[in-house]
Amino acid sequence: MKTKLNGLVLAGGKSTRMGTDKGELAYHGKPHREYLYELLAEFCDDVYLSVRREQQQNLSENLKTITDKDQYRGPLNGIISAHQEFPEVAWLVVATDLPLIDKNSIEQLIEQRNPEKIATAYATHQSGLPEPMFAIWEANSFPKAIEYLESGTNTCPRKFLINSETELIFPSSDDILINANNKEEYQLALKKLHQVES
Numbered sequence: 001m002k003t004k005l006n007g008l009v010l011a012g013g014k015s016t017r018m019g020t021d022k023g024e025l026a027y028h029g030k031p032h033r034e035y036l037y038e039l040l041a042e043f044c045d046d047v048y049l050s051v052r053r054e055q056q057q058n059l060s061e062n063l064k065t066i067t068d069k070d071q072y073r074g075p076l077n078g079i080i081s082a083h084q085e086f087p088e089v090a091w092l093v094v095a096t097d098l099p100l101i102d103k104n105s106i107e108q109l110i111e112q113r114n115p116e117k118i119a120t121a122y123a124t125h126q127s128g129l130p131e132p133m134f135a136i137w138e139a140n141s142f143p144k145a146i147e148y149l150e151s152g153t154n155t156c157p158r159k160f161l162i163n164s165e166t167e168l169i170f171p172s173s174d175d176i177l178i179n180a181n182n183k184e185e186y187q188l189a190l191k192k193l194h195q196v197e198s
Helices: 034-042 054-057 076-085 103-111 139-152 157-164 181-197
Strands: 005-010 046-051 065-067 090-094 119-123 130-137 166-168
Touching: 005 034, 005 076, 034 046, 034 090, 034 103, 046 076, 054 119, 065 076, 076 090, 076 139, 076 157, 090 103, 103 119, 103 130, 130 139, 130 157, 139 157
Parallel strands: 005 046, 005 090, 046 065, 119 166
Antiparallel strands: 090 130, 119 130
């Protein structure tokens, strides 16, 4: 039996390369963190924004949040903070620097979820490597992820998934997994979105 599935929008990064909060960029006429939150709400039992403490004051009151506990370095920090709040659930994780995520890609991820594995993650056809920031992390993955972080060798979530039992799935187009971490990538994402919509 599949466990309860919550959605988590990772919005707690400091966006240093972009120069402005990536969650506030509007690709679809509203802050991207809100767009992703609403998308996940159609599929998940509950949805939360993963944020830093100082971000709380800039958020809409109708968005549920989980504040990063800052126990670990890197993006796994936000995911583990969510797990500690609700340790029995699986988490469908999306990052705010993935501007081309859509309803179809979320549906595909859920339909192809393998709860027997640590996680079900998208990978591009080109690299074949898991994208940990658009994945379903099963509840039993977190003790192992914490052990991995506390071993001190690495904080990279992709390396953790590469070395774990991960179900890989592939998107209809690799563009779904485009990252926008700086101004140039932001402009490229806008161009790609315009092509999709026109």
